[in-house]
Amino acid sequence: MSDLRDPAPYDALLLLSFGGPEGPDDVVPFLENVTRGRGIPKERLKEVGQHYFLFGGVSPINDQNRALLEVLRKDFAEHGLDLPVHWGNRNWAPYLTDTLREMTDAGHRRIAVLATSAYASYSGCRQYRENLADALATLEAEGRRLPRVDKLRHYFNHPGFVRPMIDGVLASLADLPEDVRAGAHLAFTTHSIPTSAADASGPAAEHGDGGAYVRQHLDVARTVAEAVAHETGVEHPWELVYQSRSGAPHIPWLEPDICDHLESLHAAGAPAAVMVPIGFVSDHMEVLYDLDTEATAKAAELGLPVRRSATVGADPRFAAAVRDLLLERAASERGIPAERCALGALGPSHDLCPVGCCPARAARPAAAGADSPYA
Incomplete structure (x- = not known):
């Protein structure tokens, strides 16, 4: 070997x-x-x-x-x-x-x-x-x-994670009726989190205005949308939206919600949409309920043809x-240089989470980082 x-x-x-x-x-x-x-x-x-x-x-x-x-x-x-x-x-x-x-x-x-x-x-x-x-x-x-x-x-930007999502979008578009396919919008979805948590995500140098969390999702969404355009010859409008919000209503969380977004698409005359759960590794409950059940029901109520693309699983x-x-x-x-694969504009992530990366709500020890008590 x-x-x-x-x-x-x-x-x-x-x-x-x-x-x-x-x-x-x-x-x-x-x-x-x-x-x-x-x-x-x-x-x-x-x-x-x-x-x-x-x-x-x-x-x-x-x-x-x-x-x-x-x-x-x-x-x-x-x-x-x-x-x-x-x-x-x-x-x-x-x-x-x-x-x-x-x-x-x-x-x-x-x-x-x-x-x-x-x-x-x-x-x-x-x-x-x-x-x-x-x-x-x-x-x-x-x-x-x-x-x-x-x-x-x-x-998030490794080819083995991104390419299956690209293929999932292509399959979902192909499954839409032909008369609405070319005009379909792509709604890239991920878990909503409090805006304060998003702003503090990633290393300290990346904090502010959505932090690394929003920046990374936007980069993946753009990468997927550009690949779909390249392979179909059609540029589909896209947006990063959120789902699965929980917690007190007075605390600001990332928006827009997927159901609100579907309403906005319908009001603007969009002929169809593909929901792309880029924030989730597999089809767990928040995908099955929030997208396949709740958001799909909202789309049916609006008369908006919609498909949900597959997660990587x-x-x-x-x-x-x-x-x-x-x-x-x-x-x-072992001190040996190795290729670090990544798509998009952000490049490969760090191996070791630095001090101040995604800070805790309250001070607690965390392993596998620069501040780990277990070296």
Whole structure:
């Protein structure tokens, strides 16, 4: 194996995800985990959980992670990487702490971590790092020898993440009626977050006016739209919009909301739209409900033809991108230059989150960054 195909110093990969309920009895306990420390009454959580109850109390995210694990292991085996792949969640079984404990007990000492969140933000990056620090603190208190964990860089603009989304848009456009296809607008969607969190996302030098979070999404949206125009010969109008807002109504969040945007498109005479969930790795609950259910119902009410393009999910090209990110980081850790693939204008993201990157709401330790207490 050449130096650039060697995963050393890593002896395992950890897929780190959000988690989700797998039955009706799981919904409220899951939401209690998600909202821990906020003092939200159980009755309110039951109301919030209605989205899950509509789908039998099952979030698709765990099955999607199982599918991703399968394609990752297959890709690694086909390319000669003898590296085990484990899976842990922040908010539901298999829990991160349990998985890290099992990995530690199995002898793993240097673990690469892939989070199922592609962009910079507190909830999309630093909170995962805080959860890693919490898990390591628990293992330390148990007297275990701690592994070193390194979070792989943001992959929002990696070709293996972007190209499947381009193909998803092309397929959705082709599925629209021919008489509205050429005039269809592209609505690139991502999770709305408080504007204060967006403004503080990314390294300190990138803070302000949406921060790295908005900048990264705009760059991906532009890259996808330009590729679609190149391959179809049609320039489709596009906009970055938001979905899945939660929290107090008096706190400013990123706008416009997808449903409001569909109303605006209809009022302006747009003949059709394609919703492109660039902010999501897989078709989990916020895609199934907020787009496939709520936004699609709004479009039907308006009489606006609409399609929703696919997320990346377990696409083999994404698995290849993960392998690429792992080997790239491994080479860097060994002091060997490696190509760092990225599309768009922003270039590849940093390996190590600097101090002040996506600052916490309150001071908490975070692993796998320049400010990590676990070097």
